[in-house]
Amino acid sequence: MLWSQTFIPTLRDDPADAVIDSHKLMLRAGFIRQLTAGIYNYLPLMQCVIHKIERIVREEMNAAGAIEITMPVLHPAELWQKSGRWDVVGKEQMRMKDRHQRDLVLGGTHEEVITWIVRGELRSYRQLPKNFYQIQTKFRDEPRPRFGLMRGREFIMKDAYTFDATWDGLKNAYNKMAEAYFKIFRRIGFDVRMVESDVGAMGGTGAHEFMVPVETSGGENVILSCERCDYAANIEKATSLSLADEGARPEEPRQKEMVFTPGMKTVEEVTGFLRVGPEKLVKTLLYEVDGEVVAALIRGDREINEVKLKNYMRANELVMAAADVVMRVTGAQVGFAGPIGLSRVRIIADPEVKRMRNFVVGANRDDTHIINVNTVDFTVDEYAEIRQAQAGEICPRCNQGRLQSYSGIEVGNLFMLGTKYSDALGANFIDSDGVEKPFVMGSYGIGITRTAQAAVEAFHDEKGIIWPKAIAPYDFHIVPIEITDRRQREVAFALYEELQERGYAVLMDDREERPGVKFNDADLIGIPVRISFGDRSLKDGQVEIVKRRGKEMVKIPVEKAVDKAIEIFGQL
């Protein structure tokens, strides 16, 4: 491709609206342009990258026995009402009415549709297992789109769905997909990690995510992994063995006592005022869970894991109680809630609270706390693990290693759905024993466009993008310094044509621009191997070959340039 023929609108200045490096670079390098919040145009270079990612995905999916189809973007509301997700997915689901006033949704995922397809068509266990996939634009009305393609509202996704007769079959299919995902992401060049994750609104019995670890601010997820064994989980899901209160023998319970704590609302304020550590306080957090007010109790220095709480409650919606609700329930301002005398409210406590002695709680009265409280002083309805695991705690799997945390970008996910959708939509088959049973399903996603941005986030420097060769928009970038010079022009086109004849994708910068402009643009767009030359090098019959990653440059006679460039490319 000739630069003059294509469309690569590079920007000299950082775009004002971008924050993280990958977003800035994709805009600056002319890969994407935003149309409206969370919705982007994919320009020619991006299109090349998308095609390359899609190709890898297709190859590995096909190799894993999956079959490609395309499902509609618009779905009738009834399908989602039947599965029960009409109410669960709620706001993220774009909805509209057609001219007949029928409700439609823009599909953010396709469990319902694929189940509808299979229902009645796959009738026998002999036709199983099956794995269908598609690569398609998806739409989810994210509450807050951000960071470019990282959390857009419209994005390209590969989604696959498996149908098995048994749970063992599902596990097999699941493992096969996991293997395929490792192949896909390793081919792209990622140091990808598979971590346990929450099932979220998808439902089902288990889930994993494929994460690309990043050191920049571009990671959206926090991952905890064991330094000794292979345990790794999204922090939303991660558990840990809380460090035993080492050496501390239980205190004798003391008599509880009200204390005046004027204006002391936060854990820091209260514990600072009372001169105790935050681990001596029990936070009482009030939530509205599907309309019911619930009090969650947790040690002062811990974080609540709302996902765990929500899952424990089997709730659809969980939000912090509003100030007026807190006032109504506790009779006090926000900041002074406590479990003692909190009637009519379900109290759920983290098990850690059970081991605490003589702790501080709010008194449900303004400017008042109670000290030397013990669990005998109030009633806990249920104990449930609702605390967030933290780095430094003990691994729940091997009981030995410490957990460490890092941030990652989710590029793929796997869900063991089980029979949630087949049950809801009545998708059954006749098993070998003659009994009608629901399909055991799995679903598996890869964010194609997000994967592209994750690559930029993972592979760039201060000058621009450094595409891994598997998904680079072009393999070679030819940069003649002065295209109007006859000799340079001849050499440029000779190299351009020969590389293409040998099966490579080549971009040639045939613009009449200053060398600096071309070199800077070359660094920006990040094609793996650059071949450049001007009068100076051609005088000696040589061209320069430079890898985008790293600095080393080789000079090579023109006649050997193609072979050498291909050799260098092959070593990447």
Next chain:
RNA sequence: CGGGGCGUGGCGCAGCCUGGUAGCGCACUUGCUUUGGGAGCAAGGUGUCGGAGGUUCAAAUCCUCUCGCCCCGACCA
């Protein structure tokens, strides 16, 4: 949904507080010079100042409403 910020030429921004008829850099066009890491000189084109309403002799500037975009939060009582 809550809080904050920003909408001025294609892009990045100044001007707004203190109202007086719109400016800078980049980009673009033409010419000359230059030519190995974002050139120089000269000439030139480019704006419903997000939109609507209001105040005023006069509004980019003040007021009201509205639309859009970005950031933080949506959790730590």
